[in-house]
Amino acid sequence: DQQVKQNSPSLSVQEGRISILNCDYTNSMFDYFLWYKKYPAEGPTFLISISSIKDKNEDGRFTVFLNKSAKHLSLHIVPSQPGDSAVYFCAATPYNFNKFYFGSGTKLNVKP
């Protein structure tokens, strides 16, 4: 039973526009959420995180939104750049527990 789901396996966006990647989870005990970015032949790299006491966290072009009542988080990339083309994983964990549950990933393609 997958507790973290990314229902869109792929997304294609024009350069300069907004990319919105979505993630849903089922476990109400999840308290901390992360987004990872993965290029081919590389390990996932940490991108941005959010804890449940916030509903938004921003870092440059990347913003993560958390809707706890809907058990939904999203990653916005504005403006999208071709170098953003990668697979994006969301992950969740209960607070103070070091096991992360990963989604299956969304492959983002930013077209020049």
Added chain:
Amino acid sequence: DTEVTQTPKHLVMGMTNKKSLKCEQHMGHRAMYWYKQKAKKPPELMFVYSYEKLSINESVPSRFSPECPNSSLLNLHLHALQPEDSALYLCASSQTTGANYGYTFGSGTRLTVV
């Protein structure tokens, strides 16, 4: 140095072989992790070391044997693997095991068991 270095990058081994994967970081991180990633699946946690002590073993078969000889090194010893163990093995580290610190991942070792 802000990297996690994994060696080798690729490994092909037979089912009777013994081999080891190596992971190294010099960021002063005290938590280190082994993940296994099959194609088109998210990484699955295998082991967690905290301050050089094994803190989590996710019911991994004994043919995988982790070792943390010091705070900078993490090894994964492999023996009598099966073809289904073929995967990308990722090492990661973080300042501590607490959830408030993002991970740094290595680029992985692509393992093929023949």
